[in-house]
Amino acid sequence: MLFDQSNPIYIQIGELICENILKGIWKEGERLPSVREFAISMEVNPNTVNRTYTTLQEKNIIFNQRGIGYFVSPGAENMVLQMQKEVFIEEELPRIIKKLKLLKISLEDFTQLYSISD
Numbered sequence: 001m002l003f004d005q006s007n008p009i010y011i012q013i014g015e016l017i018c019e020n021i022l023k024g025i026w027k028e029g030e031r032l033p034s035v036r037e038f039a040i041s042m043e044v045n046p047n048t049v050n051r052t053y054t055t056l057q058e059k060n061i062i063f064n065q066r067g068i069g070y071f072v073s074p075g076a077e078n079m080v081l082q083m084q085k086e087v088f089i090e091e092e093l094p095r096i097i098k099k100l101k102l103l104k105i106s107l108e109d110f111t112q113l114y115s116i117s118d
Contacts, residue, residue: 001042009044010051017056018080021072028077032062032070059083 001016003009020026032038035053039046053070056062061076073079100110 010048010055013038013042013044013049013052014056017052018061018084021061021076021080022084026072028072028074030072031068032072034069 001012003012017026017032026032032053033041035046035049039049042049053062053064057064057070059079060073061079062070063073064070100107
């Protein structure tokens with residue numbers, strides 16, 4: 001994985017884990033790779049993965065069963081979805097809207113280009 005230099009690596013790994021939960025790659029109750037396994041697969045220091053796991057545990061997205069490992073928490077998918085929506089609405093969407101206005105792209109043009117309908 002290529003990491004973006006503008007964000008700490010442990011946050012980027014946390015975002016990847018959350019994305020995998022939303023995609024259904026890791027389901028609620030499923031065991032995550034050990035800190036060491038995940039560090040090797042991501043080619044990072046185990047302390048970085050440990051920091052990621054601690055942060056996600058504090059947010060109740062994952063939990064630790066002592067001596068067994070880390071697991072996806074019940075309700076994690078809904079928690080991640082809600083958190084991601086809030087970030088998108090509060091941080092990303094305003095930048096997109098500003099750019100649409102600057103480039104004089106109407107909402108109709110945008111929705112036609114990207115088929116944003118149910």
